[in-house]
Amino acid sequence: MAFHPYLFFSGNCNEAFTRYQEIFGGELFMMRASDAPGDETPPDANPDLIIHAALTIEGDVLMASDDPTGDGAPKTGILVNFNGPDAGEIRRVFGALAEGGEVTQPLIETFFSPAFGMCVDRFGIPWMLSADQAAPA
Secondary structure (H helix, E strand, O other), X not given: OOOOOEEEEOOOHXXXXXXXXXXXXXXXXXXXXXHOOHHHOOOOOOOOOEEEEEEEEOOEEEEEEEOOOOOXXXXXXXXXXXXXXXXXXXXXXXXXXXXXXXXXXXXXOOOOOOOEEEEEOOOOOEEEEEEOOOOOO
């Protein structure tokens, strides 16, 4: 069994997932409304909207689409968590995600992580990042 976050975007899923692949690497798959079989495409769908995106990194999958409701409202009650192997990697990823967004918790050292922080990226997705705890000496 596995849990995989599924994010909704307001028409900018393609841009967001292209950026996430630049930051995290991995294999990116995106399907536009125009890629669906003719009888499966909603009649008034924008052909450029992403109906499914998946970024696969070392067996983990982050998925998304453009929000079919089109309401554009901010999504609340969730953060995407990313744990990295060390503080240097977290600083790199945090800086890239926070660029053009908003830092809600600057990176700090805590009792549970040598680097912990939170931000909302420029696409409106809230992130929580932490480095794995250093091994005891």
